[in-house]
Amino acid sequence: MPRYEARRIESKWQAYWETHRTFELNAEQARADQEKLYVLDMFPYPSGEGLHVGHPEGYTATDIVCRYGRMRGKKVLHPMGWDAFGLPAEEYAIRTGTHPAVKTYENIDTFRRQLKMLGFSYDWSREFSTTDPDYYRWTQWIFLQIFDTWYDPEFAWTGPDGKSRQGKGRPISELPIPPDVAAQGETAVRRYQDKNRLAYQHEAPVNWCPALGTVLANEEVIDGKSERDGHPVKRIPLRQWMLRITSYADRLANELEELNWPESIKLLQRNWIGRSEGAEVDFFVGDKTAFEDWKASRAKAGFPKEPGEDVLRIYTTRPDTLFGVTYMVLSPEHPAVDQLTTAEHRAAVDEYRRQASLKSDMDRTELAKTKSGVLTGGYAINPVNGQPVPVWIADYVLISYGTGAIMAVPAHDVRDWEFAVKFQIPITPVVQPPANYDHSKDERELVRVVDGREEYPFGGLGTAINSGAYSGLATMEFKARISADLAAGGIGKTAVNYRLRDWLFSRQRYWGEPFPIWHELDANGQPTGLLRADTPESLPIELPPMADFKPTGTPEPLLSKAPAEWLYKTLPDGTRLKRETNSMPQWAGSCWYYLRFIDPKNSKTFLDPELAREWLPVDLYVGGAEHAVLHLLYSRFWHKVLFDRGHVGTPEPFGRLVNQGMILGEAELTGYQDQAGQFISANQVTAGPEAGPEFVLKRLGTPVGAVKLIADQVIKQGNDFVLAAEPEIIVESRTFKMSKSRGNVINPDVVVREYGADALRLYEMFMGPLEATKPWNMSGVEGIARFLARVWRMIADEKSETICLNPAVQDIPPSPEQLRFLHKTIAAVTHELDTMGFNTAISRMMEFVNEMTPQEPRPKSILSPFVLLLSPLAPHLGEELWELLGHTSSLAYEPWPKFDSSLLVESEVEIPVQVMGKLRGRVKVPVGAEQSVVEELARNDANVGQFLTGKNVVKVIFVKDRMVNFVVK
RNA sequence: GCCGGAGUGGCGGAAUGGCAGACGCACUGGAUUCAAAAUCCAGCGGGGUUAACUCCCCGUAUCGGUUCGACUCCGAUCUUCGGCACCA
Incomplete structure (x- = not known):
């Protein structure tokens, strides 16, 4: 009585593959x-x-x-x-x-x-x-390779892939040492090298998560909470390891081009990298007479690599709006804030900076609706017109982007506009919008009325006004012109910035890779800031044995509790070393496993x-x-x-x-009821406030209860599902992510126990396209299990006591129709597998089984290739049936069935006849029939004729073997 | 707010310019059975119509356009999912 027994078949073949190392x-x-x-x-x-x-x-x-x-x-x-x-x-x-x-x-x-x-x-x-x-x-x-590498953006080279590139990661030994650094001796050289490595240390505000006892990457923080479990995150300054991924930003963006990836993912990566082109411009800090001297010296010396103390360096994508600058903003963490702040404003500035440092990213996001900031009292001089502009600090400027300082052009930037309106800073328009310009939603929201006239910020391209000699230029031309002029004057240069930040690479946990790095200690046991790398031969640096994994409660890494013999060593020359006690993030291991x-x-x-x-x-x-x-x-x-x-x-x-x-989990039908138990339409209900009832009435805010409904209680009406008993009540039908709290998680173990691994595999492939989000449906699995059982019965004898071929399966030659059907199936399944269209591949195989099962006898020579087609999807059943059909070894390396395209050709084809694009009949014609033949037949079709009589056929569209269409008047 | 994907029967989906709804689920009817399970057969978008599965009308989120012909291409809108969100 051997029915299709998934469990027996599956364990048998899994054991086979294992022992044969297939x-x-x-x-x-x-x-x-x-x-x-x-x-x-x-x-x-x-x-x-x-x-x-x-x-x-x-x-x-x-x-x-x-x-x-x-x-x-x-x-x-x-x-x-x-x-x-x-x-x-x-x-x-x-x-x-x-x-x-x-x-x-x-x-x-x-x-x-x-x-x-x-x-x-x-x-x-x-x-x-x-x-x-x-x-x-x-x-x-x-x-260590990354640590040993610096990025040379100028280096032009041709890689082993034959492509020419500019920019290369090169050994640190090849880093040119500036003469003034070399002159300071070996220690200075080492520090200079350390500053340039792709793996470097950096003291910066980090996302410290006290609950997890670790620092998180920006990417791991969502809405001010840890991505995992949603613990709160604070910003504190800490020495961290960073990887200089920004050096590769351009290559990471550009080389996406040649990849066969979904365009949406490429776009996501490009946006994440967020390349922006603009200019860095220096604003002189000092009085007007010194400004002229400074300008003259800059014109001679050019634009310096480091800004120096006498200037504020800003980054802008709109150097063409320089004439519209009415104030500047530094981020609260900007190093020049102290120097610029006047005595009068000191207290307010200090307080603002203190507040900003306490703010988590979440607070910053929450308060994003309103701009805040304080004056420093300092001024800087606009290089294009010599005007002094007041310098503010505000947390809408981020220290981690650009230079951490901006020139504010309220007329042409919505954020600056909002800030300027709030603090009553002048707004000077310098770009005339095109005549037919429609303000964006953002811009319209910020409208203000001055002297009865509406004014809006304008962030688009237009024509320069109020811009001295540049007035009248189009934005793009202005940009190019002024960038060149600034560069010539040593006041600015074109610059590129990325939204992407360098990768924060250290964590304070135990269960991660230790860094192969030592810190040199001075006589007092304090780090000197100089580093030593472990040699490749000394790897791996294994995690030290520890029994206590409790977080230290401070940002001090857990590994600082490691035994002293792991933490310290002394070199033959007497140098004391302490191990790096940070560990690597989880990403490290997954970065290269494919290699x-x-x-x-x-x-x-x-x-x-x-x-x-x-x-x-x-x-x-x-x-x-x-x-x-x-x-x-x-x-x-x-x-x-x-x-x-x-x-x-x-x-x-x-x-x-x-x-x-x-x-997703199975679809759920939900009805809503008020406290009296009266049903309420789902469109009246909304999610309740945090820490309040889960659902409330939209208008009154009163709590509402949710009840799960079964399919019988609900009918479809128009676009909505409604209660069968009370059709005016709309109920909600939707699917949710599987989650423990919702209790809709499907356990694969259970599915396999119930229906078998092949059924689970096939079902998951049959649900829909691989890329699509789709809901689980347990009766769909049953349907697939039924299909597998049908395949089993097509070949195996269910009535016999032993496992043997179905008596209908015989060594006979196939009929031409059977052969054609087989080859059609082979062609279709082959094509579907080539394009990863698994759901439709399965449909084709179902059609094959529906066609063949009623036929008796069934030729073996038709069934064997079918088993091969099925085997990649349902490998256990495939192997079992292959064996049953008389083969003695695994089908895993059996050649894929070939189809004979000459067999696919049918002698006759039924083609649709349209009149004015509407289907009015069908005619059977020999394959390849010419237009005249088909047209004749089509005109003779009674129903088609009805639509042609009394009309004038002005045109006939004919696609061979596909369709014919009469255009009439 | 910005960027991207998706909207087709009761449900999952198929068809990427040429017969809308393949295949499966659910459901309904029938056969088999003492009965049930399993299995097999038939029906299954809505409305109308016929002696006839006959033929007609409507129908792929909504509105408009291109075309002999549109689920498919273009424009606008709505809904929904995902990502980003003070990046100067």
Whole structure:
């Protein structure tokens, strides 16, 4: 009575693949002369919750591509590993006292078991975790490479990819040392080098999260709260490690061009990098007579690299509005604030700066609606017209962007306008808008009425007015002209800025990679600021044994509690050294794992160059869009440094990127009731205030209860769902992200137990396009399980006691129709797999089964190729049926079925007949029939004739084998 | 606010300029069964019409346009999801 038994079949073939090492790519195969296919999943963080249904979505897609690739004769690299450093394991350690490694490797075991249960064709011999010392040894090694590199923006060169570039990461030993630095001796040279490295230390306000006991990157802070768990974040100054990703900003933006990535992701990255072109301009600080001298000296000496104490350097994208400057703003943290502040304003300035320093990013965002600031009392001189302008400080200017100082042109910048209106600063228009200009929404909101006339800020392009000799120029021309004039006068220069900031690379946690860096100590045990790097031979720097993982409660890193023998050492020359006690962020390990998979066991180098040439770049990379910027930008950055330093030969790590869409929970119907139990339409209800009732009436704010409804209680009316019993009441129908709190999480273990791994795989692929967000539906899984059972019965005998072929399956020649149907299916499925159209590939196979199952007898020669088509998607069932059809070895490397296009040609085709573009009939014609033949037949069609009689056919549109259309008058 | 994606039956979706709704789910009716499950068969956007699955009208968020012909291309609007949000 063997029905389709997923569990029996799946465990049998999983054991088979494991013992036969079916999917391992050994050293010889890796170098074989075959087309390569490197397919990579974004490796998971092995959380304590285990696998989520979102994981198998991408993993199934890549598995299908790999299995299909093998059958197409490619050598396939398909690895899996674990991104296992990070907070949850450490938090668990804090709670329980268990070492993070213990919990981490436990979780990994669970994940591995779950993934194997789904039958993915990973080469498990390549598995590693980012927490393995054998792995993070090389993470540290790459850090040392970055530390050993400086960026030379002028350097023109041709890379191993044959492309010419300007700008290169070069060894620090090649950094030119300015003579004045060299003259100061070796220590000065070392400090100069340290300042120029791609990995450098920097004291800056950071996002300190007391609850997590760590500093977070800007990217990890959302609305002033930690991205993970939403703990509050404060800004405090701290010495941190930074990676100079901004040096690569242009290349990271420009080289997106050649990648086969979704355009939306490329755009996201470009916006994140946020390149802006403008000019830096120096405003002289001093009196008017000194100003003329300064101008003269600048005209001679040119624009200096560092601004010096006698000027305020600003960045602007609109140098053409210089004549409209009516004030300047420094960010509260700007170093020149002290010097500029007059005695009269000292107290107010100090208070404002104190307030600003206390403000978290969240407070700043909340208060963004109103501008704030205070006068310093200082003045600077506008270089284009010699006018002194007052200098303010305000927190709408950020220290981390541009020069931390702006020239304010209220007439042409909405923020400056708002500020100027509030503080009654003059507004001088210097750009005339085009005649037909419509103000933007932003601009209209800021309208003010002066002498009965409406005035608006204007941020667009126009014609210069009130701008001295430049008046009358168009904005773009003005910009170019004045930039050149400023440069000639040594007062300004063109400059580029990025929204992207350098990458804050240190964390204060235990469970991360230690830095391979030492700090030199002076006689008092204080750091001198000089650094020593560990040698590559001394790697890995393993995490010290520790029993207490409680945060220090201060920004002092947890590793500062490490044993002294780990923390300190003395060099033969007597220099005392202390280890860097920060650890690397979780991104570090995931920045380069795709490289290690190519050569995971190598103990001599992080990646054999020959293998790198063979396998890079990754051909297909699949994962969630949540990594659209951070991980993908960081990885690309590291890869480019390794490229510049000659360690990899491709400029980009991931050739093709596909983002799988999110899987949402099952759709939920919600009705709303007031306190009396009376139903209320969903459009009257809105989310309640924070810490109040969850839902309230829109108009009255009174609390409203939500009840879950079942499908029978609801009907569709127009665009709304309404109560069947009270059709005037609109109910809400929507889907939500899966979350523990909502209780709509689907556990893949349960699905596999109930329906089998093949059913789960197939269902996730059948739900819709891979990239789309789509809701889960358990009866859809049942439908897929039914399909698999139908496939089983098409080939296997369900009535027999033993597992054997269905008696209808026979060694007979196929009929021409069967053969054509098979070849149509092969052609369609092949095309769908090539374009990753898995949902439609499955539809085609369903059609095949619907067509073949009723037929008896069924020729084996038709069913065998079908099993091959099915096998990448449902590999367990595929193998089982393949065996049943008399084959003795795995189908994993069986050649993919070819289709004969001559068999696809039908002799007759039915084509639609349209009159004025409306379908009025169909005619059957031989394939390739000429217009005259088809037209004749079409005119004779009774129904078509009805629409032609009494009309004048003015034109006939004919597309061979597709359609015919009569245009009549 | 800005940027990007998406709106097609009760639901997931298919069709990317040429027969709208493939395939699946749900539902309805029937067969089988003592009964049920499973399975099999049929129907399934709305309205009208016919002796006839006959034919007609409407229909892919809304409004307008291009075209012999538009779910598909263009313009505007609405809704929704995602990202960014004082970046000078």
